[in-house]
Amino acid sequence: MCTSCGCGHPDMLPAVPLRPGGLVHDPGSGLGPVRRIVLEQDILAKNAEFAAVNRHRFAAAGVLALNLVSAPGAGKTTLLARTVTALRDECPLAVLSGDPYTAQDAERIAATGVPVLQINTGKGCHLDAQGVGRALDRLPLPEGGILFIENVGNLVCPVDFDLGEDGMVLVLSVTEGEDKPLKYAPIFAAASVLLLNKVDLLAHVDFDLVRCLNDVRRVHADLPVLQLSARSGAGFATWLNWLRQRCAALRR
Numbered sequence: 249m250c251t252s253c254g255c256g257h258p259d260m261l262p263a264v265p266l267r268p269g270g271l272v273h274d275p276g277s278g279l280g281p282v283r284r285i286v287l288e289q290d291i292l293a294k295n296a297e298f299a300a301v302n303r304h305r306f307a308a309a310g311v312l313a314l315n316l317v318s319a320p321g322a323g324k325t326t327l328l329a330r331t332v333t334a335l336r337d338e339c340p341l342a343v344l345s346g347d348p349y350t351a352q353d354a355e356r357i358a359a360t361g362v363p364v365l366q367i368n369t370g371k372g373c374h375l376d377a378q379g380v381g382r383a384l385d386r387l388p389l390p391e392g393g394i395l396f397i398e399n400v401g402n403l404v405c406p407v408d409f410d411l412g413e414d415g416m417v418l419v420l421s422v423t424e425g426e427d428k429p430l431k432y433a434p435i436f437a438a439a440s441v442l443l444l445n446k447v448d449l450l451a452h453v454d455f456d457l458v459r460c461l462n463d464v465r466r467v468h469a470d471l472p473v474l475q476l477s478a479r480s481g482a483g484f485a486t487w488l489n490w491l492r493q494r495c496a497a498l499r500r
């Protein structure tokens with residue numbers, strides 16, 4: 249349920265028919281009819297305004313802004329730490345680290361020497377454009393380089409909340425199961441690239457790679473899929489080249 253952050257995502261409403269006048273009644277709930285106010289449109293419209301401001305700031309600074317999304321534990325922070333270590337002498341970098349309660353991810357990035365700012369979301373299940381904008385008042389943009397935004401681990405809510413980014417990097421690890429592309433189709437459809445992480449574990453899990461890739465194609469026919477391991481570094485050269493190409497395209 250997304251009631252904690254109030255984003256009112258329709259997928260999170262119970263499958264109870266809405267009666268005229270907005271009255272819903274779930275006979276199994278033991279509760280009487282309640283009035284449901286759908287706030288989604290207003291919240292998303294407001295978010296879009298803040299996202300447009302962020303987008304303008306990124307463009308003015310020539311920054312490639314990437315929003316990293318995944319389920320918790322897919323390997324976003326590990327991947328980011330390896331990525332910024334590989335690129336830190338090549339171009340300016342910065343990281344916004346979305347984390348529900350701790351500073352652990354931000355500390356892992358800070359250890360690489362790359363500027364990082366942590367955004368704690370508490371019970372919130374995604375970052376939003378206003379929070380990112382506020383963070384950008386405190387974290388200087390890496391002019392002409394890359395800003396990585398690590399979103400909160402969640403494959404549902406972040407898809408609706410534009411942060412003003414240039415692209416969404418979706419990380420799926422092979423330990424999560426091959427059924428995710430269809431189950432979480434909207435985020436696969438919205439992604440700019442899919443990083444299939446933890447391929448070092450393929451021999452140890454019954455992950456059906458062919459089915460996963462076929463299902464990705466059904467949802468997003470031309471989504472680039474890069475297989476890699478943030479632990480061993482396998483496949484990283486291709487990922488780093490993808491980033492270089494996106495930076496070059498932005499400059500053009």
Ligand SMILES: Nc1nc2c(ncn2[C@@H]2O[C@H](COP(=O)(O)OP(=O)(O)O)[C@@H](O)[C@H]2O)c(=O)[nH]1
Binds near residue numbers: 321322
């Ligand atoms: N075997 C293996 N473990 C990984 C890989 N990438 C991340 N991990 C591990 O997965 C766990 C979650 O990683 P983390 O980066 O914190 O994921 P996040 O929650 O998406 O940021 C940690 O124990 C990592 O060491 C990988 O490519 N291979």
Ligand SMILES: [Mg+2]
Binds near residue numbers: 324325353398
């Ligand atoms: Mg993390």
